[in-house]
Amino acid sequence: MTARGFAETLSGAVIESIERRGKFLLFSLRGEDVHLVVNPKLTGRFQLCPPGAKKAGPVHVTFLFDQPPEELRYIDQKRMGQLYLTQTPQDVPTFSDMGPDALEVTREEFKQRLQSYRGEIKGILTRGALVSGIGNAYADEILWNARLHPYRKRTSLSLDETEALFHALRTTLVESTEQVRIAMKEDIHLKPREFFAVHMRGGQACPRCGTTISLVGANQRITNFCRGCQPGGLIRGM
Numbered sequence: 001m002t003a004r005g006f007a008e009t010l011s012g013a014v015i016e017s018i019e020r021r022g023k024f025l026l027f028s029l030r031g032e033d034v035h036l037v038v039n040p041k042l043t044g045r046f047q048l049c050p051p052g053a054k055k056a057g058p059v060h061v062t063f064l065f066d067q068p069p070e071e072l073r074y075i076d077q078k079r080m081g082q083l084y085l086t087q088t089p090q091d092v093p094t095f096s097d098m099g100p101d102a103l104e105v106t107r108e109e110f111k112q113r114l115q116s117y118r119g120e121i122k123g124i125l126t127r128g129a130l131v132s133g134i135g136n137a138y139a140d141e142i143l144w145n146a147r148l149h150p151y152r153k154r155t156s157l158s159l160d161e162t163e164a165l166f167h168a169l170r171t172t173l174v175e176s177t178e179q180v181r182i183a184m185k186e187d188i189h190l191k192p193r194e195f196f197a198v199h200m201r202g203g204q205a206c207p208r209c210g211t212t213i214s215l216v217g218a219n220q221r222i223t224n225f226c227r228g229c230q231p232g233g234l235i236r237g238m
């Protein structure tokens with residue numbers, strides 16, 4: 001759809017609900033058989049602010065509301081994100097490849113689904129097919145909470161470790177959501193991360209055991225973990 005068609009379709013529309021599915025956002029419009037689906041990828045986010053407020057980053061789309069004083073801006077540093085207007089969100093690329101939401105998957109479902117994946121546990125968590133909604137940073141935090149080395153093979157995990165992983169997944173996301181809520185307040189464009197235990201903490205002391213936190217990889221694919229309390233796994237890239 002062109003920018004013009006996009007604007008025409010949304011003109012006069014009323015947002016009825018906003019829902020998150022994995023990393024996607026779904027805006028439902030009142031009385032319209034069309035959804036606005038946003039895949040923010042790595043750096044897409046929204047800024048809700050009065051018109052004229054300082055831009056929190058490069059603005060690509062601005063939604064103007066009838067009722068001031070606010071407008072909603074889609075900002076994206078890397079311009080990787082995508083916005084779709086569609087009647088069938090399932091048709092949006094990668095939307096239907098997503099596993100169940102990380103906060104909704106049950107323990108049994110998680111354990112059962114995990115059986116069909118091989119390879120390293122961090123990669124399985126971040127790819128989104130097992131469960132959706134876990135990015136690179138939160139995978140590091142979850143694995144640290146579960147005391148699992150990120151490069152452990154899924155097939156090497158014991159039943160207890162699988163249980164620990166499910167528990168860590170749930171608690172990390174629930175507790176982090178609360179931390180983000182407190183730090184973010186109305187500034188929804190912020191990305192609070194000060195509470196992370198290991199991610200982006202390479203070279204610092206592990207808050208659990210004091211060992212220096214390791215760093216592997218570069219750019220958006222950094223992996224941080226603690227060799228002291230997340231032992232095992234094939235060490236690569238070192």
Ligand SMILES: [Zn+2]
Pocket residue numbers: 206207208209210211226227228229230
């Ligand atoms: Zn440690």
